[in-house]
Amino acid sequence: MSQETPDQILDTAERLFAERGIDAVSLRTLTAEAGVNLASVHYHFGSKEALVTAVFDRRVDRLNRERLEMLDAVEQRAGGGPPLLEDVLRALFAPAIRVSQETGPTFMRLCGRMYAEPAEYVQKYFEEKFGPMIGRFTTAFERAVPELSRKERGWRLHFAVGAMVFTMIESEKLKAYSKGLCDPANVDETIEQMVYYAAAGMRAPALMPPDDAADEQKTPPEAEEVTV
């Protein structure tokens, strides 16, 4: 066996979870496919739930670290001024899409699936891992497109994340529907198409007036904490 058992389990779990969903993969299927004993999952990880979060931790921490590093660089380059919208979007999209270059489409797909998974421990995990990162980006977008109201910026950021997550979940469908024309395996093109599309949506003229001093009191005070 050329690989350590825990890694063998993690790799197989990542792949199978992405292909079939977490619930649909039993530990017996998983361990058989990985060529390890059934009990070794509990020996090395403690439980299936712990295995699921272990599969994620291996990737997510680096993913979000890269995002924040890119965002730091963007903000530094802007030197106190408002950052370029495309750069902020790229910092949000690129690390997520790029992981697929190393892992194949498996992790991307799993990540998208997990985001939609209703299980409580999964939701809590996601909130912990992605919440602070989303907060940082909310502030960045606030400065990149200040002409939008907080509400409208919220909508558009939501739509942008939606396009990203959907691309993670449904990359095969896109390739099928477009008869192979659009290939999410082409990472650079995927990123650029996404950044360009989202930037155009973000830059569309505001539908509603911005949050200037006159409208400020319409906004409940706790809404200010959205950027924390």
Add this chain to the structure above:
Amino acid sequence: MSQETPDQILDTAERLFAERGIDAVSLRTLTAEAGVNLASVHYHFGSKEALVTAVFDRRVDRLNRERLEMLDAVEQRAGGGPPLLEDVLRALFAPAIRVSQETGPTFMRLCGRMYAEPAEYVQKYFEEKFGPMIGRFTTAFERAVPELSRKERGWRLHFAVGAMVFTMIESEKLKAYSKGLCDPANVDETIEQMVYYAAAGMRAPALMPPDDAADEQKTPPEAEEVTV
């Protein structure tokens, strides 16, 4: 009992599936919550799988019929000419979002979850139900934004659908992240924000040259069938 047993089962199933996911809801939980006997699911529907598709058929057929009716009206109003992009987008989004007005957020959420569900019978069901509809819309977009290449139009339609599906799955998260500013329960506003955002993205200048005669041979011939 004020309600027939099958309807009672369907209503409870729709709600619980949306809240917790299909796999996570056992028939025992479901029937207990619905106040009916465990065996009545099999008596009235035959199996859990059949129940799942029954839950969907009740809504999806009307949903896609409404979409196609709206699209028909839009194309008729355009009178042979290219339809207005915003109208095509609205025909795609509005019926889906509007279902939530009648059912609460449950069906929308379930629909989004199902779309991400990897189970094979679910995927096949979705392909049958939504495939032809997607085809019609692909043609409509072809005429609404002819300046884009098929490839780029494919990407942007994909992103637009992503924003829609994501809104279906994650409406509670949007409300939370925006501190209540963005409320997906406000159907009209949700639709308009989505249409406006997607139209701006679609109308952004093309990144690549359009499919004119010179480039046609780069495209494999079977790509023409994408609109069927």
Add this chain to the structure above:
DNA sequence: GTACAATTTAAACATTCGTTTGAAACAAAC
């Protein structure tokens, strides 16, 4: 080579699942 810890293994455990069964309860028709 012996001793000790880490790991692997096969087997069993207790639940839970979707499904089936056969009798009971109910309704409507004659």
Add this chain to the structure above:
DNA sequence: GTTTGTTTCAAACGAATGTTTAAATTGTAC
């Protein structure tokens, strides 16, 4: 009131699940 067909019910079935156990194996240090 009896009959007939539909619906409900409690109980059980077999299979699959995550988890635990305790013995067997392997690796490592002395």
